[in-house]
Amino acid sequence: MHYRSTRDTNLSLTAAETIARGLSREGGLFVPESIPQIDRKFLSSLVNCSYAERSAAVMKLYLADFTDEELAQYTRAAYANFDTESAAPLHRLDENTSFMELWHGPTCAFKDIALQILPYLLTASLRKTSESKKVCILVATSGDTGKAALEGFKDVDGTAILVFYPRDGVSDVQKLQMQSQQGSNVSVCGVEGNFDDAQTGVKQIFSDPVFAEKLAEKGWFLSSANSINWGRLLPQIVYYISAYCDLLKEGKIAMGEEISFCVPTGNFGDILAGYYAKQMGLPVKRLICASNSNDVLTEFFHTGTYNRNRPFFTTVSPSMDILISSNLERLLFEASGKDAAYITSLMDSLKNDGCYSVTDAIREKLDGLFWAGCCDEESTKTQIGKVWQDHQYLMDTHTAVAHNVLGQYRKEEGASEQVVVVSTASPYKFCGAVLEGLGREVSGDGLSEIAELEAYTGVTAPKPLSALRSAKVRFSGSVEKEQMEKVVSDFLK
Numbered sequence: 001m002h003y004r005s006t007r008d009t010n011l012s013l014t015a016a017e018t019i020a021r022g023l024s025r026e027g028g029l030f031v032p033e034s035i036p037q038i039d040r041k042f043l044s045s046l047v048n049c050s051y052a053e054r055s056a057a058v059m060k061l062y063l064a065d066f067t068d069e070e071l072a073q074y075t076r077a078a079y080a081n082f083d084t085e086s087a088a089p090l091h092r093l094d095e096n097t098s099f100m101e102l103w104h105g106p107t108c109a110f111k112d113i114a115l116q117i118l119p120y121l122l123t124a125s126l127r128k129t130s131e132s133k134k135v136c137i138l139v140a141t142s143g144d145t146g147k148a149a150l151e152g153f154k155d156v157d158g159t160a161i162l163v164f165y166p167r168d169g170v171s172d173v174q175k176l177q178m179q180s181q182q183g184s185n186v187s188v189c190g191v192e193g194n195f196d197d198a199q200t201g202v203k204q205i206f207s208d209p210v211f212a213e214k215l216a217e218k219g220w221f222l223s224s225a226n227s228i229n230w231g232r233l234l235p236q237i238v239y240y241i242s243a244y245c246d247l248l249k250e251g252k253i254a255m256g257e258e259i260s261f262c263v264p265t266g267n268f269g270d271i272l273a274g275y276y277a278k279q280m281g282l283p284v285k286r287l288i289c290a291s292n293s294n295d296v297l298t299e300f301f302h303t304g305t306y307n308r309n310r311p312f313f314t315t316v317s318p319s320m321d322i323l324i325s326s327n328l329e330r331l332l333f334e335a336s337g338k339d340a341a342y343i344t345s346l347m348d349s350l351k352n353d354g355c356y357s358v359t360d361a362i363r364e365k366l367d368g369l370f371w372a373g374c375c376d377e378e379s380t381k382t383q384i385g386k387v388w389q390d391h392q393y394l395m396d397t398h399t400a401v402a403h404n405v406l407g408q409y410r411k412e413e414g415a416s417e418q419v420v421v422v423s424t425a426s427p428y429k430f431c432g433a434v435l436e437g438l439g440r441e442v443s444g445d446g447l448s449e450i451a452e453l454e455a456y457t458g459v460t461a462p463k464p465l466s467a468l469r470s471a472k473v474r475f476s477g478s479v480e481k482e483q484m485e486k487v488v489s490d491f492l493k
């Protein structure tokens with residue numbers, strides 16, 4: 001099993017090289033050369049396995065240069081840090097709908113599923129490729145990725161991690177989660193500006209060869225922990241297969257029966273993992289792509305035109321506030337019949353004109369697999385209140401977007417298959433908007449809102465969030481974006 005780039009199919013890398021490199025030099029994303037196939041026997045064999053065992057079995061199909069023992073050890077260690085027996089338990093809402101709760105890890109968002117295991121995969125990949133320098137993970141975050149990456153990489157030998165967040169662009173809870181981070185190899189820094197400023201600053205640091213040379217002299221190189229890295233995407237394929245096994249176990253479906261998944265989408269990493277699961281042979285009918293008011297993907301699936309020239313909305317589901325969904329490139333590569341020259345031309349027009357259109361053939365192909373819809377601010381909050389009223393089930397704003405779009409799908413398509421809604425964050429990460437959805441007045445800061453939401457619903461907040469009450473701030477500083485490179489340089493002295 002080798003990997004190639006979406007913009008250069010002549011490359012051929014091992015899995016370890018792919019994970020160690022992150023992004024291909026010409027700007028393309030790494031994809032598997034062929035997609036491994038699973039059958040009924042494989043699925044049956046996983047039904048009575050733990051989540052860690054399912055994870056090792058699925059990842060093994062993609063990681064030829066890792067041993068069974070390595071994968072067993074990494075998955076066991078990574079998923080022992082979750083507060084549930086399975087890292088991806090299903091919560092049944094009604095006859096045809098369950099929520100897959102992916103937020104039982106240490107930072108209470110689904111990013112933990114990949115970022116708890118990425119440090120093991122990355123450090124092993126560095127050993128396997130005989131890399132002698134230490135790696136510094138540099139992250140620009142709009143909130144969830146930063147904290148999950150910090151928890152994953154804290155105190156991991158041979159690594160350091162530095163996170164930049166927009167000083168005024170994250171929730172109180174998210175900010176305190178990062179500022180109070182423990183660990184001897186971590187640092188966190190605010191940036192004056194919005195997420196794009198932080199992201200642009202990080203990209204500039206990555207693409208500065210003189211700076212890279214200086215760091216190399218000190219024994220360091222930089223790498224990324226966002227979903228352009230294959231090592232972050234792969235662990236996410238597992239939970240689609242795991243959900244299918246759980247529905248078999250529940251007796252809700254027969255082997256081979258098709259189900260659908262509804263996914264709250266931003267950078268297109270999560271739902272792309274579902275696409276790979278389907279291409280592997282998992283019986284999936286539709287992947288429902290749910291967006292908030294930033295509906296660039298809804299328009300793309302409806303028209304075949306991707307156009308980022310549109311207003312940017314800051315919403316109550318901030319992790320989906322994104323106009324450039326990087327991982328769509330991997331989907332288009334597969335859907336175009338692995339045409340690297342075609343993908344390069346699309347990405348060039350995205351860069352130069354902010355938009356591109358795909359061929360009718362590709363659009364039709366995607367039409368059969370995906371269904372897309374969006375949901376505005378008011379409907380997101382209303383959905384939270386409605387599900388609480390009807391089912392006493394509390395969901396976060398991102399999950400609410402997905403559940404709303406599922407309603408639209410069923411109404412328009414008259415579909416009745418089992419649907420798994422991918423639940424991506426604990427409601428306690430976005431207390432203010434959740435309280436508003438429940439019809440409560442919101443006042444005070446993030447911490448008092450946690451207490452208020454607990455008191456009103458009787459649903460206990462996850463420990464890592466209620467523990468923030470006594471958390472000590474370690475990193476309160478922030479800088480202008482021009483100073484970011486100096487921050488990195490000082491950190492790696």
Ligand SMILES: *Cc1c(COP(=O)(O)O)cnc(C)c1O
Nearest residue numbers: 144266267268269270319424425
């Ligand atoms: C990151 C994130 C998403 C979006 O996932 P993508 O892989 O970027 O599409 C949705 N919800 C939450 C809570 C997230 O943190």
